[in-house]
Amino acid sequence: MDLYGKLFELIDMRSFSNLWYWIALALLWSGASHWVLGVPFGLIQRAQRQGGQAARDVTMLVGVNARRYLAVASEAGLWIAALGGFVLTLLAVLGFGYRVEFCQAVFLLVAPMTLVGLWSVRTARLYAARGPEGEALYGMLRGHRLGVQAMGIVSVFVTALWGMWMNMLVTGL
Template sequence: MGLTDTIFEVIDMRSFSNLWFWIALAVVWSTASHWVLGVPWDLVARARRRGGHFTQDVEDLVRIYVNRILHVAEVSGLVLTVLVCFALTTMLILGFAYGVEFAQALFLLSFPMSVVGLLSLRSARIIRRDEPEGDDLYRRLHIHRMTVQVIGMVSIFITTIWGMFQNFSIGVLGG
């Protein structure tokens, strides 16, 4: 038995029947929901409740991360767009045209996260333009977080349905 056979036997490339894939899916979406434009949501909630220096911390972190997001978009936005589109297209074709389950799983993780990335860029531009403070900033962050959570719920639902279909098809058809 060769090295690649051993690796593929130890690491099951049938992603939808692998517990690690579902753990990764949960971790990705809980992390995306918790970190709103780079700011941890518990800090936003604490600032909303207590105010004071917590509000200043949130405003400073938002300013830092908004500037960072917009700088990356300005400096390497075109290159990132090309690379992400290439990677997503490759995963889409390998996964759904050629039936590579690992590529399907990566696509079902990556595509919604790229939508969250675009949403973050949009939110960063709105925050830079409007320069909200206090409750207005919390409202903007809340809208962003709720939208990410909706994208996450839809993504998890679609991934679950597709994963069940794949597992059922392989189970019934025998591989």
């Protein structure tokens, strides 16, 4: 057997049995729940506990990022929705229709993150409409983070079940 064959025997290159895929999934959801509308959750907690400069920083960062999300959504939202829909459909058809495991794995990463993006635009719109400050702002950001974490739990669970199913099919169990 050549070096190439031994390498691919040693490192399984299928998506759901690859350790790097699961590390990427964990990092993706960890980052998604850490950054709430572009603000680190630790800063939000510090602002809630201490107030002062941290509270002003959170208010400023949320305002800047909410306006940025809304500007992107209003200027390019239609194009992003069309391109995103095309890519998700392509991945779903190739992955689940034609059984391309790599496309299944990418779909299971990208589709839930699309929902997180929509959730972020929704929260930015709520912020722009209500203009909350202080405890109302922190409550809104906690609610956003809780929703993202719930999506993450469901996504990781579904991905793990699908990955186990695919691994059992490949190994013949």
